[in-house]
Amino acid sequence: MTAQAPTQSASRNEEPTRRSRPPHRATGRKAGAAALTIVTWGIGLLFVSPVLWMVLTAFKQENQAATDPPTLFFQPTLDRFAAVWDANFLPYVGNSVIATLVSTFLVLLLGIPAAYALSIAPVKRTQDALFFFISTKMLPVVAVVVPIYVAASRLSLLDNIWTLVVLYTAMNLPIAVWMLRSFFLEVPEALVEAARVEGAALPRILWSVMMPIMAPGVAATALICMIFAWNEFFFAVNLTASQAATVPVFLTGFITSEGLFVAQLSAAALMASLPIVIVGWIAQRQLVRGLSMGAVK
Amino acid sequence: MSTAASEKTASAAATAPRRARSARAAGWARRGPLMPALVFTIVVTQLPFLATIVYSLRSWNLLRPDSQAWVGLANYAAVFTDAQFLGAALNTILITASCVIVAMLLGIGLALLLDRHFLGRGVVRTLIITPFLILPVATALLWKHIMLEPVFGLLNFVLSPFGVGDFEWVSQAPVVSVLIALVWQWTPFMMLLVLAGLQSQNGDVLEAGQVDGASRWQMFVWITLPHLRRYIELGVLLGSIYVVNTFDTIYILTQGGPGTASANLPFYIYQRTFLGFDIGQSAAMGVVVVIGTIIVATLALRLIFRTFMNVREGNS
Numbered sequence A: 001m002t003a004q005a006p007t008q009s010a011s012r013n014e015e016p017t018r019r020s021r022p023p024h025r026a027t028g029r030k031a032g033a034a035a036l037t038i039v040t041w042g043i044g045l046l047f048v049s050p051v052l053w054m055v056l057t058a059f060k061q062e063n064q065a066a067t068d069p070p071t072l073f074f075q076p077t078l079d080r081f082a083a084v085w086d087a088n089f090l091p092y093v094g095n096s097v098i099a100t101l102v103s104t105f106l107v108l109l110l111g112i113p114a115a116y117a118l119s120i121a122p123v124k125r126t127q128d129a130l131f132f133f134i135s136t137k138m139l140p141v142v143a144v145v146v147p148i149y150v151a152a153s154r155l156s157l158l159d160n161i162w163t164l165v166v167l168y169t170a171m172n173l174p175i176a177v178w179m180l181r182s183f184f185l186e187v188p189e190a191l192v193e194a195a196r197v198e199g200a201a202l203p204r205i206l207w208s209v210m211m212p213i214m215a216p217g218v219a220a221t222a223l224i225c226m227i228f229a230w231n232e233f234f235f236a237v238n239l240t241a242s243q244a245a246t247v248p249v250f251l252t253g254f255i256t257s258e259g260l261f262v263a264q265l266s267a268a269a270l271m272a273s274l275p276i277v278i279v280g281w282i283a284q285r286q287l288v289r290g291l292s293m294g295a296v297k
Numbered sequence B: 001m002s003t004a005a006s007e008k009t010a011s012a013a014a015t016a017p018r019r020a021r022s023a024r025a026a027g028w029a030r031r032g033p034l035m036p037a038l039v040f041t042i043v044v045t046q047l048p049f050l051a052t053i054v055y056s057l058r059s060w061n062l063l064r065p066d067s068q069a070w071v072g073l074a075n076y077a078a079v080f081t082d083a084q085f086l087g088a089a090l091n092t093i094l095i096t097a098s099c100v101i102v103a104m105l106l107g108i109g110l111a112l113l114l115d116r117h118f119l120g121r122g123v124v125r126t127l128i129i130t131p132f133l134i135l136p137v138a139t140a141l142l143w144k145h146i147m148l149e150p151v152f153g154l155l156n157f158v159l160s161p162f163g164v165g166d167f168e169w170v171s172q173a174p175v176v177s178v179l180i181a182l183v184w185q186w187t188p189f190m191m192l193l194v195l196a197g198l199q200s201q202n203g204d205v206l207e208a209g210q211v212d213g214a215s216r217w218q219m220f221v222w223i224t225l226p227h228l229r230r231y232i233e234l235g236v237l238l239g240s241i242y243v244v245n246t247f248d249t250i251y252i253l254t255q256g257g258p259g260t261a262s263a264n265l266p267f268y269i270y271q272r273t274f275l276g277f278d279i280g281q282s283a284a285m286g287v288v289v290v291i292g293t294i295i296v297a298t299l300a301l302r303l304i305f306r307t308f309m310n311v312r313e314g315n316s
Helices: A028-058 A081-086 A091-118 A123-138 A142-154 A161-184 A189-197 A203-231 A234-239 A249-256 A263-284 A286-291 B002-012 B015-055 B074-080 B085-112 B121-133 B136-147 B154-162 B174-199 B203-211 B216-244 B248-253 B265-275 B279-309 B310-316
Strands: B058-061 B062-072
Touching: A028 A263, A028 B002, A028 B085, A028 B121, A028 B136, A028 B154, A028 B174, A091 A123, A091 A161, A091 A203, A091 A249, A091 B015, A123 A161, A123 B002, A123 B015, A123 B279, A142 A234, A142 B015, A142 B265, A142 B279, A161 A203, A161 A234, A161 B015, A189 A203, A203 A234, A203 A249, A203 A263, A203 A286, A203 B015, A234 B062, A234 B265, A249 A263, A249 B136, A249 B248, A263 B136, A263 B279, A286 B121, A286 B174, B015 B058, B015 B279, B058 B279, B062 B136, B074 B085, B074 B279, B085 B121, B085 B174, B085 B216, B085 B265, B121 B174, B136 B174, B136 B248, B174 B248, B203 B216, B216 B279, B248 B265, B265 B279
Parallel strands: none
Antiparallel strands: B058 B062
């Protein structure tokens, strides 16, 4: 690929070689830098301490979880995780996986061609279409949930996971179109032009010329869609009951039915969050690209 | 742009009607790929909203099935005289604005700290983005039952040397409690955006500034901040879109209470719909919220669009 030169520099910027400091800097700076490093670590740990505390609590017995002062040293146990698992956790995970993966796939299926069209079309119409897409994100979900609820109940589509799939697709599509468009704009025009001159048809240009360059951008978009779909709560709690409920709904049902068991709650919260946290950790670079909508140049 | 131009020059050699036909065909070829997404979005988001407008003109309470009737704008009159609705509207503005501003300021601070080379930078960044990835429902539960709980909560334990050992956060300071959880959740988002901005900055400019003897503060204000502007605007826009619609945090942390002290519009409308079953009223509220949002968003988008629309020109 000859095309990587201008577009890849953004991700390469994160490598440690970026801004090499002049070697003649005084050593007094070094002490300051070390202090700043310690401060940064301290703030980072402080910031994430609620999560660390939740993780710690999840490994406690229930009577160690709610004590004053808090228990720091204890024999870790997996009992609470087992209890959550036994509370029929798996079907909820299944629903969440379907809603997340299928809706993300549909978003890409609809969004990639749309973003392609918007990245080459004349400016005026493009602005209108882009404005329309983003304005649907401005539309508060509460303003559409009533008719959706009424329609779903008349069509017997309440408590049906495919209802959530459609809604999550609509929820993420506008942002995805915006993101994907900005990634399309990074593809060098000369490359597309060359393929066109050689007689390649549009689908072929999209698939074999643009997609290889776009791959990180598509991954970034997919990641953002997955995060928002997995974490969605409003539609899930209002439109599902027992059959199609997702992981966030599981989490709320868990506390009301079981009373307040803090260790169990921590274990459940941890298990419910873990898939997205791990995916997000692994794909940090894509996450940054996605959030900054390819504005990183 | 140049692709369209070259098509035009190619077809300019042909006769006039053929040119018109091929231009139209080219136009459709260009717009065609947009259509599925456009139609889908209109069907799933705009049709329900039209239905909401219709419902808002009717009296319809699910508890009284025979209550359906056209009532004109009566629902709207009720909305504007509903003190709780106005309170929820003010809460929405307060929560959204404070959360976005505070999260952005913290995000900028954290991003500046992380834009250096030090041992374990990747690890610290990974730690800091974690709150954004955690399920928001889990975040709310975590703050309610583990952090802000008056007796066993970690926060009061840490603050007990300062004499706030038994403060009941959720009932005595509900809006602040919601804000703490939301700011914690959204700061990583802002941090990642600003960090992306910082790392896309041209090192040469900074070095030139250093050579010219600019202080660190001067360089930050006059070079770095203007460069970050696009990233900050994007963060404020996206953050506002999502925080305005916050539902889970309030549903779990405070239930909008005590009373309706911490209810925002999404939560209040939800209450009226799914607990009060007043479809007509809640539909009218939804329409009012949308109109309000459109007014604010149009102003905001104008601003953002100006920076986004010349991305291509600015970089080619």
